[in-house]
Amino acid sequence: xxxxxxxxxxxxxxxxxxxxxxxxxxxxxxxxxxxxxxxxxxxxxxxxxxxxxxxxxxxxxxxxxxxxxxxxxxxxxxxxxxxxxxxxxxxxxxxxxxxxxxxxxxxxxxxxxxxxxxxxxxxxxxxxxxxxxxxxxxxxxxxxxxxxxxxxxxxxxxxxxxxxxxxxxxxxxxxxxxxxxxxxxxxxxxxxxxxxxxxxxxxxxxxxxxxxxxxxxxxxxxxxxxxxxxxxxxxxxxxxxxxxxxxxxxxxxxxxxxxxxxxxxxxxxxxxxxxxxxxxxxxxxxxxxxxxxxxxxxxxxxxxxxxxxxxxxxxxxxxxxxxxxxxxxxxxxxxxxxxxxxxxxxxxxxxxxxxxxxxxxxxxxxxxxxxxxxxxxxxxxxxxxxxxxxxxxxxxxxxxxxxxxxxxxxxxxxxxxxxxxxxxxxxxx
Amino acid sequence: xxxxxxxxxxxxxxxxxxxxxxxxxxxxxxxxxxxxxxxxxxxxxxxxxxxxxxxxxxxxxxxxxxxxxxxxxxxxxxxxxxxxxxxxxxxxxxxxxxxxxxxxxxxxxxxxxxxxxxxxxxxxxxxxxxxxxxxxxxxxxxxxxxxxxxxxxxxxxxxxxxxxxxxxxxxxxxxxxxxxxxxxxxxxxxxxxxx
Numbered sequence: 001x002x003x004x005x006x007x008x009x010x011x012x013x014x015x016x017x018x019x020x021x022x023x024x025x026x027x028x029x030x031x032x033x034x035x036x037x038x039x040x041x042x043x044x045x046x047x048x049x050x051x052x053x054x055x056x057x058x059x060x061x062x063x064x065x066x067x068x069x070x071x072x073x074x075x076x077x078x079x080x081x082x083x084x085x086x087x088x089x090x091x092x093x094x095x096x097x098x099x100x101x102x103x104x105x106x107x108x109x110x111x112x113x114x115x116x117x118x119x120x121x122x123x124x125x126x127x128x129x130x131x132x133x134x135x136x137x138x139x140x141x142x143x144x145x146x147x148x149x150x151x152x153x154x155x156x157x158x159x160x161x162x163x164x165x166x167x168x169x170x171x172x173x174x175x176x177x178x179x180x181x182x183x184x185x186x187x188x189x190x191x192x193x194x195x196x197x198x199x200x201x202x203x204x205x206x207x208x209x210x211x212x213x214x215x216x217x218x219x220x221x222x223x224x225x226x227x228x229x230x231x232x233x234x235x236x237x238x239x240x241x242x243x244x245x246x247x248x249x250x251x252x253x254x255x256x257x258x259x260x261x262x263x264x265x266x267x268x269x270x271x272x273x274x275x276x277x278x279x280x281x282x283x284x285x286x287x288x289x290x291x292x293x294x295x296x297x298x299x300x301x302x303x304x305x306x307x308x309x310x311x312x313x314x315x316x317x318x319x320x321x322x323x324x325x326x327x328x329x330x331x332x333x334x335x336x337x338x339x340x341x342x343x344x345x346x347x348x349x350x351x352x353x354x355x356x357x358x359x360x361x362x363x364x365x366x367x368x369x370x371x372x373x374x375x376x377x378x379x380x381x382x383x384x385x386x387x388x389x390x391x392x393x394x395x396x397x398x399x400x401x402x403x404x405x406x407x408x409x410x411x412x413x414x415x416x417x418x419x420x421x422x423x424x425x426x427x428x429x
Numbered sequence: 430x431x432x433x434x435x436x437x438x439x440x441x442x443x444x445x446x447x448x449x450x451x452x453x454x455x456x457x458x459x460x461x462x463x464x465x466x467x468x469x470x471x472x473x474x475x476x477x478x479x480x481x482x483x484x485x486x487x488x489x490x491x492x493x494x495x496x497x498x499x500x501x502x503x504x505x506x507x508x509x510x511x512x513x514x515x516x517x518x519x520x521x522x523x524x525x526x527x528x529x530x531x532x533x534x535x536x537x538x539x540x541x542x543x544x545x546x547x548x549x550x551x552x553x554x555x556x557x558x559x560x561x562x563x564x565x566x567x568x569x570x571x572x573x574x575x576x577x578x579x580x581x582x583x584x585x586x587x588x589x590x591x592x593x594x595x596x597x598x599x600x601x602x603x604x605x606x607x608x609x610x611x612x613x614x615x616x617x618x619x620x621x622x623x624x
Binding site for chain 1: 453454455456458459462463464465467468474476478504505508509511513517582
């Protein structure tokens with residue numbers, strides 16, 4: 001090999017350039033920087049996991065988590081507050097442990113994101129520059145999208161879709177209902193946070209009513225959809241434990257709600273009007289407000305991302321994860337949020353270290369409690385397809401076997417609680 | 430391992446497994462960290478789902494392979510294991526074997542544990558699972574410090590003739606045949622509380 005042709009030369013020189021970039025990682029724009037500044041907006045399952053795993057993958061990263069609330073209240077298992085099987089305290093966790101991982105936790109609210117200058121501003125007057133930004137704002141409600149359902153109406157018909165005072169309000173209303181009363185749950189259109197949530201809520205309310213001398217009550221789910229998550233398992237579970245107490249009305253059967261009159265306590269569906277004693281109205285949803293304000297959303301109100309990395313399609317070095325992101329086949333669940341966070345964290349760490357970005361891996365597991373001793377689950381394992389979309393791995397995942405009422409359902413109830421303990425520890429511990 | 434198909438599958442996997450499953454930002458770490466939501470950060474479950482961090486490499490990989498091919502009974506694991514190729518299962522084995530074992534924080538019944546210790550000795554469990562259940566065999570799981578609920582479920586499943594069982598665990602079915610539910614509970618309390 002005494003002569004070098006042009007093609008070899010080009011190869012050699014580009015190899016030399018690549019080597020140069022590796023040897024002098026602080027030299028150029030976009031180059032690796034092990035101590036890069038990572039700012040995480042939002043401290044739910046997605047945001048807190050991203051902060052923790054970014055540090056685990058590269059301990060030199062300078063990670064700041066900004067969250068308005070001092071404590072996090074888990075939405076998963078919050079339906080058990082409605083049955084009286086669980087208190088709010090058991091769902092609540094602080095951010096103290098994240099500090100032990102070297103993460104700076106700032107108790108403040110992000111009011112502005114400048115994706116050009118790469119900095120965020122907070123209500124408290126702080127301005128934080130970033131090399132990488134993680135945006136995990138969860139969902140916001142589309143107030144008024146369901147005619148008559150606004151924030152004031154939610155005080156009459158609680159959504160209880162963000163665990164907290166709304167959960168307790170709904171619990172109090174359920175406790176006050178007389179035997180023979182009507183409970184209506186208005187399920188939201190797709191996509192929304194926690195696809196099986198409205199149906200687990202029906203089971204948990206039924207559990208309370210059945211065990212408190214109110215077995216003649218009726219729970220009616222009004223749904224704009226014609227099918228829902230774990231449908232067969234829920235229907236079998238409702239029947240097995242609560243007889244005919246729970247009824248589901250699909251969109252095709254007139255389940256689509258047209259308007260809400262909170263003052264008159266009337267819910268008007270396509271075919272019929274209902275006057276519930278208690279109603280939980282779960283409104284249509286979109287990405288959390290800061291995502292929209294920062295220009296990270298599409299015309300439907302959600303955040304499009306490169307599904308291999310969760311980097312926003314709207315801004316470089318900005319990663320959107322959790323319920324706010326459009327993540328292919330991944331549902332808007334806590335486990336999926338955690339899984340997305342770990343992928344984004346691995347990408348940020350790899351880029352900061354100047355090493356190859358690892359192959360993404362995505363998983364979801366989600367349990368729903370029919371009763372304290374009876375749970376059903378859905379699991380999913382996902383991959384990127386050739387078009388860069390997150391799709392199911394064929395043959396994997398799916399729901400619990402149909403005969404879930406016996407030993408398997410009881411074990412899944414044990415593992416549902418175990419899931420909660422472990423995901424809380426993995427996220428906030 | 431007695432299961433030839435499984436051995437072959439994992440041998441193919443060994444060729445595919447990424448070289449850097451341990452630590453750092455690697456394919457192996459990324460795929461293994463998807464387990465943490467149920468099995469705890471680095472596999473150190475806070476219970477009662479089983480602790481997998483610190484289990485032997487080949488035990489973790491073969492447990493996943495048998496969940497995948499349906500020869501091991503599980504509630505959710507069969508559905509999940511089907512999502513991974515043999516290389517990824519071996520990466521998980523490498524990753525979790527490299528993690529420290531963190532025994533579960535739980536209260537055990539001293540009386541039951543004492544009875545369990547007797548059964549452990551009388552049945553020669555140490556032959557495979559080591560003294561007090563602290564396995565030193567590559568394909569045998571550690572039991573010491575594992576969660577009571579999980580140990581009970583697993584022994585019930587191995588004993589239950591209506592459930593599938595991995596070829597390598599067939600010996601467990603005969604070992605457990607003569608043990609009652611109370612015996613199983615006693616063994617679980619012994620291992621959970623053992624050091």
